[in-house]
Amino acid sequence: xxxxxxxxxxxxxxxxxxxxxxxxxxxxxxxxxxxxxxxxxxxxxxxxxxxxxxxxxxxxxxxxxxxxxxxxxxxxxxxxxxxxxxxxxxxxxxxxxxxxxxxxxxxxxxxxxxxxxxxxxxxxxxxxxxxxxxxxxxxxxxxxxx
Numbered sequence: 001x002x003x004x005x006x007x008x009x010x011x012x013x014x015x016x017x018x019x020x021x022x023x024x025x026x027x028x029x030x031x032x033x034x035x036x037x038x039x040x041x042x043x044x045x046x047x048x049x050x051x052x053x054x055x056x057x058x059x060x061x062x063x064x065x066x067x068x069x070x071x072x073x074x075x076x077x078x079x080x081x082x083x084x085x086x087x088x089x090x091x092x093x094x095x096x097x098x099x100x101x102x103x104x105x106x107x108x109x110x111x112x113x114x115x116x117x118x119x120x121x122x123x124x125x126x127x128x129x130x131x132x133x134x135x136x137x138x139x140x141x142x143x144x145x146x
Contacts, residue, residue, distance in 0.1 A: 006142060007071040009038050010090050012083075013050065015061045016041025016130030020120045024064075028087065029137050036090050037140065038070075041130045044143030050077075062117040081113040 012028065014021040025039055040047045042065070048058045050067060054077035066083035068090070069075045078086045081101075088098035101109060116123075133141050 003071070003142070006038055009070050010036050010087070011050070011067040011070045011142070012037055012039045012087065013042050013047045013065040013067070014039065015064075015120075016043050017127045018061075018120050019125035019127065020116070020123070021064065022127070022131055023124065028091065029133075029140065031091055031093075031095065034092065037087075039133075039141050040143035043130065046143040062114070080117075081109040084113070 012025065014025055016022070028037055028039075040050075042051075042058070042061050047065075051058045051065065054065075054067070056063075056065060056077065056079065063079045064083045066078045066086050067075060068078065068086060085098055085101065088095045
């Protein structure tokens with residue numbers, strides 16, 4: 001894929017085998033009315049390059065990473081709960097209400113995120129491989145898993 005088509009988009013790097021992560025991606029696909037998001041599994045070579053550029057550990061699959069303004073001078077990486085908040089903001093509409101969770105101390109938000117991340121396979125299941133997107137969404141997935 002020509003990554004220049006990603007310029008200015010928000011790229012979601014998610015655990016491709018996590019049941020919860022895949023449900024969230026499906027949710028985002030459904031409500032991304034402005035075509036802002038593109039997706040790649042954390043297990044992909046594509047994600048590894050981005051994570052390295054932003055000094056994240058590519059072996060850490062406990063974090064969703066959101067890259068805003070991909071390929072722009074103001075490109076930024078957000079992880080964990082901050083990535084969730086940035087994604088809700090970018091989805092727009094009613095989903096911006098998630099920003100209200102900022103009233104909770106960062107340590108509480110971090111504890112909540114880490115608790116869910118640590119238990120996500122047990123609570124939401126795990127796929128043997130990254131699920132294949134529906135044909136109508138395949139252009140939004142920019143990676144090829146390892």
